[in-house]
Amino acid sequence: MEFQDLSDFDFDLPEEQIAKFPAAQRDRSRLLVLGRKSEFLKEEPEFARILEYLKPGDLLVANATRVSKRRVFLLSKTERRHEAMFLSETSPGIWKTLIRNSKKLKIGDRLLDEKTGTFGFSVLDKEEEFTILRSGSELDENKFELIGNTPIPPYFKRESTSEDDLRYQTVYSKNLGSVAAPTAGLHFTPELLDKLKTIGIGFLELELKVGYGTFQSLSQDHFSNKKLHEEEYYIPEETAQILNSAKQGKSRIISVGTTTLRALESSYDPDIEKFKAGSGNTNLFLQPEDSILSCDGLITNFHLPQSSLLLLVSAFAEKQKILNAYKYAIDRKFRFFSYGDSMLILDPDPDST
Template identity: 75%
Template sequence: MEFQDLSDFDFELSEDQIAKFPAAKRDKSRLLVLGRTQDFLQEETEFSEMLKYLQEGDVLVANATRVSKRRVFLTTKTGRRHEAMFLSELEPGIWKTLTRNSKKLKLGDIVSDEATGRFLFSVGRKEEEFTIFQSETPLDENSFETIGRTPIPPYFKRESTSEDDVRYQTVYSQNLGSVAAPTAGLHFTPELLEELKKRNIEFLKLELKVGYGTFQSLNEDHFANKKLHEEEFDLPLETKNVLDFAKKNGKRIISVGTTTLRALESAYDPNTNTFKSGEGKTRLFLQPEDSILSCEGLITNFHLPQSSLLLLVSAFAEKEKILKAYKFAIKQNFRFFSYGDSMLILDPEKV
């Protein structure tokens, strides 16, 4: 796909269709069910009804990463306030951040966290849109739980609340380390997970630390290099073994979310029809002409226009089918983006 074709993935959405708050109950969000390759097939239901489209032996795989409170408000000695997203620790004590009004910060300036005032940072170099801070105090995930806030998406256009601390995490999340939630998994409830177990449907976990790049706009370099931002993932040996068994025995593997799919496709070897366990890194950029062979189903929310996630979904199913589904969802007033409604896409003979 040429770079200029990105306009095909643009769409207009009214402000009131952007879900800025979660549904009253996780599994009561709406669900649009699609056949993966056949002529446009759609059926509307609610997420809790997804069970009727699954069958014994199906294997669901979800990203169990937990969102860190990496959104930190910093103040200068003069009281000026800066909002910083702590993205990654480049080396001990050296942090890469996205900081608002960073042009007003000078090399060597000292800032402190607004919440406690106990954590001090000196301003280092600037790298493109990023600001590098050196932490004067050791900083870990527990520190962020004290001084930070849940980094809800910028398009919410509001402050995070105590409700976000709960609802912007999946019920099965485990290890902290992401700056955004794997949002397809937000629809699952403990009751729904228990029902999957009763029906002999596997629910497996891997971990991919979602980076801020998931919100960044695509540019020509992404297409020229066919690579995106780098993200770390970990596929447990137990998960790998069940996935390999599913592949060998013709069972459906269903990815819960695009971040999970990115990890699965990076870990899958089509030559051996097996997955590689352990830690890995991915810069995979999936586009409509690509073949996705690691799984047979996908659960996903409705994504931002012209985004890498929308292109990934269009690679999993047919581009025209996905664009038509989006038009249908807009017309039917589905809720979009992180707290929005979802799609279940399955191979046609299995729907």
């Protein structure tokens, strides 16, 4: 595998096209429809028009993970404020975190949560960019709900609000555990999901706990090892069975988001053309030279330049086609990134356009 020249995946985006707040209504964001193998390209004024490109028998698959309030503000004894992202509990009471201004912390320093002042932590160690904290009391998702904040992306450059608590979750989210939202699903409303069902389009759920690696920069080691950050996923038995029936029946499988696609591709065995149910961990790094065989369509937002997600989308469709579509979207003033507009990559059915 040749090392990708990341400069090929760079682009200039005006600051005003970075969507730092959600659209007024979820399904009123704009939609760009791109043929995966065909030269089809069409702009739609609202995401709800996606129904015009789907047909009975299509199967949408979405990541139903829920975003945890893992963004916690901590105060030192001198009242210095530190923003911490709690990534994982490596052993009981020991947490791997990313802390802004961590250079100002020393091993042994004590910290309290800002919201309640009742949860204490001590700095146990520092490992590369991570800070290891020992918690003075047990932390679970319910306690993060008390002391934490919704971990909106860093490029929002603002504090999270009560609106983010609602809008940075999909309407079908269930189990907590992610530090970032599966943002392609943010465009769906309960009404739109009901319409899908009414016209015979399936909607399945799996779970992939989105990690902070989603925002990390790519390095040469990623390319050399062809591995990214590891994320845990779970595909229910019923979901796998329906997916396998769809494959056998030649129904179109459409992934709602890149995190869903990462789980689908990790669980799919192309030799027997079947998905495997159960839990797993994936560090899959999909690049433009790779073939993606698990699904036929992809719903996705517009991603950060030089990111692993942009490379994944460029693996799903032809690289230059994706870059051309991004240029079109920039020229047409589409909104970008997590709260931005949407793209459907799917060869449209001839009878539907």
